[in-house]
Amino acid sequence: MGDRVFTNLTRLAGIFVLVLMAAIGAFLVWKAIPAFRDNTGNFFTTQEWFPDASPPFFGIAALAFGTAISSVVAMVIAVPVAIGTALFIGFYASRRIATSLGFIIDVLAAVPSIIYGLWGLQVLMLHMDGITKWLNDYLGFIPLFRNEIGIYTKSIFIASVVLAIMILPTISALSREVFLQVPRSHREASLALGATRWEMIRMAVIPFGRPGVISATMLGLGRALGETIAVALILSAAFEINWHITEPSGNTFAANIALKWNEAGPIGLSALIASGLILFIITLVVNMIARAIIAKHKEFSGANG
Amino acid sequence: MKIARSTKVAAFAAAGALALVGCSSDSGSSSESPAAGGGQIGGADCATGTIKASGSSAQKNAMTEWINAYQTACEGATIEYSPSGSSAGRADFINNQVAFAGSDSAMEGDELQQAAARCDATPPINIPMVGGAIALTYNLEGVDNLVLTPDVTAKIFNNEITNWNDPALAEVNPEVSLPDAPIAQFHRSDGSGTTDNFTQWMAATAPDAWPYEPGSDWTAKGGQGSKGSDGVAASVKSTPNSIGYVELSFVETQGLKAASVDNGGGPVAPNADTATAGLASAKVTPNPDAGEGDLTMEIDYAVQDSAAYPVLLLTYEIVCQSGNAADTLPLTQSFLTYTASTEGQSMLSGIGYVPLPGELETQVADAVNSLS
Numbered sequence: 195m196g197d198r199v200f201t202n203l204t205r206l207a208g209i210f211v212l213v214l215m216a217a218i219g220a221f222l223v224w225k226a227i228p229a230f231r232d233n234t235g236n237f238f239t240t241q242e243w244f245p246d247a248s249p250p251f252f253g254i255a256a257l258a259f260g261t262a263i264s265s266v267v268a269m270v271i272a273v274p275v276a277i278g279t280a281l282f283i284g285f286y287a288s289r290r291i292a293t294s295l296g297f298i299i300d301v302l303a304a305v306p307s308i309i310y311g312l313w314g315l316q317v318l319m320l321h322m323d324g325i326t327k328w329l330n331d332y333l334g335f336i337p338l339f340r341n342e343i344g345i346y347t348k349s350i351f352i353a354s355v356v357l358a359i360m361i362l363p364t365i366s367a368l369s370r371e372v373f374l375q376v377p378r379s380h381r382e383a384s385l386a387l388g389a390t391r392w393e394m395i396r397m398a399v400i401p402f403g404r405p406g407v408i409s410a411t412m413l414g415l416g417r418a419l420g421e422t423i424a425v426a427l428i429l430s431a432a433f434e435i436n437w438h439i440t441e442p443s444g445n446t447f448a449a450n451i452a453l454k455w456n457e458a459g460p461i462g463l464s465a466l467i468a469s470g471l472i473l474f475i476i477t478l479v480v481n482m483i484a485r486a487i488i489a490k491h492k493e494f495s496g497a498n499g
Numbered sequence: 500m501k502i503a504r505s506t507k508v509a510a511f512a513a514a515g516a517l518a519l520v521g522c523s524s525d526s527g528s529s530s531e532s533p534a535a536g537g538g539q540i541g542g543a544d545c546a547t548g549t550i551k552a553s554g555s556s557a558q559k560n561a562m563t564e565w566i567n568a569y570q571t572a573c574e575g576a577t578i579e580y581s582p583s584g585s586s587a588g589r590a591d592f593i594n595n596q597v598a599f600a601g602s603d604s605a606m607e608g609d610e611l612q613q614a615a616a617r618c619d620a621t622p623p624i625n626i627p628m629v630g631g632a633i634a635l636t637y638n639l640e641g642v643d644n645l646v647l648t649p650d651v652t653a654k655i656f657n658n659e660i661t662n663w664n665d666p667a668l669a670e671v672n673p674e675v676s677l678p679d680a681p682i683a684q685f686h687r688s689d690g691s692g693t694t695d696n697f698t699q700w701m702a703a704t705a706p707d708a709w710p711y712e713p714g715s716d717w718t719a720k721g722g723q724g725s726k727g728s729d730g731v732a733a734s735v736k737s738t739p740n741s742i743g744y745v746e747l748s749f750v751e752t753q754g755l756k757a758a759s760v761d762n763g764g765g766p767v768a769p770n771a772d773t774a775t776a777g778l779a780s781a782k783v784t785p786n787p788d789a790g791e792g793d794l795t796m797e798i799d800y801a802v803q804d805s806a807a808y809p810v811l812l813l814t815y816e817i818v819c820q821s822g823n824a825a826d827t828l829p830l831t832q833s834f835l836t837y838t839a840s841t842e843g844q845s846m847l848s849g850i851g852y853v854p855l856p857g858e859l860e861t862q863v864a865d866a867v868n869s870l871s
Contacts, residue, residue: 247712315730320737344681347738348723431688431724442723453726456556456584457603457690457715463586 219474226468232461237468243433243450245465246458254447254469256433261446261473263439264350264425265418268357273411275358276365281395284373296370303363311424314356319428322352326440341440348430350444356424361414368413372406373399405488412484416477422448447473538573541840545573546833548826553581554588554601555814557692557746560850561629562601565838568846576830585692585814592817593617598827599818599835601629603692603715605795606817611788619822624790625815626866628838630853632747632774633697633810634757638735639663639678645758646671646766649704655682655742656701657709658721663740671761678740685734685743688724690715696798696812697744703800704762704809746812747774748851760810764803771848773808779856780807790820792866796859811853821871832870839863 230237232250240253279299283292326346329339380398389397400407426449430442451466458466538545552562559582566578583591585602589610592600595617600606605625606614615622635647647655651667654660660667663677687694698713711718725731725743732749735741742758747769750757759766767773780799789795795815802809816835823831837843844854855863 244716244718246714246716316733316737345683345723347683348725348734426688427726427730429688429724430722431726432720434720453689454716455587455690457586457692459586462690 219471222467222471222474226464226471229461229464229468233465241433241435243454243465246462250461250465252465254472256435257445257447257450257469258472258476259435260350260429260444261419261448261476264354264357264429264444264446265415267351267354267439268361268418269411269415271355271358272362272365272414276362276410276414277369277407279362279366280369280373281399283370285391285395285399296367299363299366302359303367307360307421307424308427310356310360311427314352314424315427318356319347319352322346322355326351329440337437338439340438342438343441345442346440348428348442350429350436350439353425353428353444354439356428357418357421360421360424361417364417365407365410365414368410369403369407372403372410375406376402408487409484412480415480419446419477419480420448420473421446422452425449426452447476540569540572541837541842543833543836543840545576546829547573547575548830549577549579550598550827550830550834551579551581552588552597552599552601552816553583553591554597554817555585555603555629555692556582557603557631557812558582558601558629558814560748561838561847561852564846564850565834565843568843569834569837573833576834578830578834584690586690589614589817592623598823598831599816601814602817603812603814604695605786605789605815607786607788607795611786614817614819617822618790618819621819621821622788622790623817624793624820624866625786625795625817626835626839626863627794627796627813627855627859628816628835628863629814629847630774630778630855631812631814631851632769632771632777632808632853633693633700633744633812634747634750634755634769635742635760635810636732636735636745636750636755636757637742638739638756640739642675642677643756645675645756646761647758648761648763649701650708652760653701653705653708656684656686656722657719658684659708680740683738683741684722685725685731685738685741686717686719686722687727687731688717689726691728692812692814693728693744693746697810699798700800700810744810746851747771747853751851760808762801762803762809764807765805767805767808769808769810771853773806774811774853775856776804776807777802777809777811778813778853778859780804781811781813781859783859783862792820792869794862794866818870820869823870828870832867835867835870836864839867 229245233252234249235242235251235253237253239255241256243252245252283296287295323346330341333339376399380402381394384394384398425446429444429449431445431453432443433445434443436443447469451470454462454466562580566580569578570576585604588600589602589606591597593610593614606623611622635652637645648671651660651671662679662681664679668677692715694717695713695715701709702713717724725734728745728749731743732745732753732755735743736753736755757769759768780802781796783794784797785793786795796813798811798813800809818831839860841860844860847854
């Protein structure tokens with residue numbers, strides 16, 4: 195009897211989550227219809243955003259680009275540092291240092307994003323000229339790092355650095371937990387076979403932890419994709435695709451919604467919800483890919499034995 | 500310990516009960532006798548009760564001061580203003596969630612029809628209440644009296660003039676030595692009534708240099724966007740050789756420099772006096788779709804007068820002309836009478852806003868008086 199009640203309760207909880215997701219999706223679609231109906235631009239390829247003009251003319255190309263590139267650059271910066279930190283805490287640091295470092299990283303995850311945004315805007319941005327100018331001077335042959343206008347503030351690069359710091363604790367804390375799950379016998383066996391500590395990490399720890407690290411990375415990516423206020427404060431909010439990430443430019447789905455919501459007209463609101471729908475779908479897809487990768491790796495890692 | 504807690508609960512419950520009683524008697528009595536409190540403020544008899552309002556964030560500081568002054572003078576009155584943005588305020592008004600809405604632009608078109616449903620089937624009216632000036636603030640070391648014309652301003656913000664040593668700038672600033680430095684131009688990245696009025700001024704006075712449709716979203720390419728007037732002010736302050744546009748109050752509170760604007764009648768520095776003189780040239784252009792007594796204004800952005808500052812903004816309160824709910828009308832009317840009074844308006848210049856010119860003040864008072 196108790197068993198059956200509990201089974202049904204858990205099933206109900208599961209169904210509730212599904213219904214909730216479906217309801218959010220349906221709400222977004224319903225509210226987005228007027229924008230799709232009246233838009234005279236191409237929703238996917240137009241870079242401009244004039245939903246309240248008559249006729250409305252807007253698209254998400256610039257938003258999708260800005261969201262993707264700021265998140266990718268943030269991942270490139272954050273993932274190596276986060277995994278390095280996790281390995282240091284798990285296998286190199288003394289117990290005392292490991293405990294306090296782990297604690298500090300957890301605290302970093304609890305800092306509200308508005309604080310990161312204000313810090314990025316008022317502190318970090320004033321000290322980024324050195325590195326961005328260096329990138330332009332020495333790596334300027336790569337379009338990504340070239341700066342053609344000589345102004346280095348309010349750029350996607352600065353937003354990415356702040357995003358990287360914001361997602362670092364998420365990735366690091368989860369990776370650390372995963373690495374600590376590596377069976378003691380695996381580690382001791384490789385050490386006993388004469389492996390150095392680095393070889394032990396490479397051969398026993400990383401293969402075991404890979405699915406966990408990937409899911410941690412994807413969680414971090416999810417946060418980077420959806421981060422709103424910090425990005426809204428830092429970016430210059432231009433509706434154009436600009437590959438020069440150290441120039442003031444860029445906009446993301448979430449930041450654009452935060453910036454435009456208050457003064458948007460009826461179609462403007464609908465257009466913002468339509469862009470939110472796309473972000474919702476992107477986040478879903480990212481998470482599904484992450485799940486798929488984890489499922490695939492689990493079978494071959496041999497870690498379950 | 501336990502005893503102490505239960506007493507506290509009892510006291511709390513009692514207070515709650517009193518508050519409930521207070522509420523019900525308030526709404527009954529206030530509609531009959533607005534002078535229940537007995538007090539007066541700015542020529543308005545105090546009313547009691549609670550009203551909610553929302554909208555324009557540009558009005559926030561003015562509303563905060565007014566509400567404080569009103570509630571201090573009038574016991575039993577509670578006014579809540581949430582600065583959620585003009586569009587949100589107008590939507591709240593249409594949905595009958597607020598007694599009045601603050602808006603950076605007059606309500607027009609479909610929204611008037613939608614709002615009529617809550618106003619006893621008559622469209623609401625726009626009442627100008629809070630005036631302001633938009634300052635062109637700049638950060639140039641050693642330069643304290645920059646002059647800008649509409650044409651030069653539009654070219655700077657449209658990235659046609661990109662260096663401070665541009666001949667066009669030198670021409671309007673013959674006595675100033677401007678540096679050879681790129682101009683860091685800042686605009687608002689969020690939707691804003693300030694952007695709307697600023698672009699309207701450029702579109703009206705320099706249509707060749709500013710080809711874009713005016714609106715609350717920034718449409719030109721280039722430059723840098725910052726969130727909010729505080730963001731633009733902070734950016735200009737921390738960036739050498741920069742320029743941006745903010746409400747006058749930010750120039751005063753942040754210790755920034757503001758350019759004089761030459762519309763053709765000579766350079767005019769922005770301050771409360773020159774801006775009020777500028778607002779005096781605004782014309783009342785009642786919207787035929789709005790309720791009777793509508794005071795939609797048309798600002799004369801092209802005003803040429805050596806004493807009138809032309810880059811102005813005017814924000815409105817949107818109220819039902821008739822069909823106001825019986826429990827909100829007395830307080831709405833009394834509060835707006837106060838804000839439109841000379842006493843209420845004169846408070847504005849101290850906090851970076853611009854008082855309405857005398858003649859308009861009278862028209863506004865009449866409009867508020869006619870609410871029913």
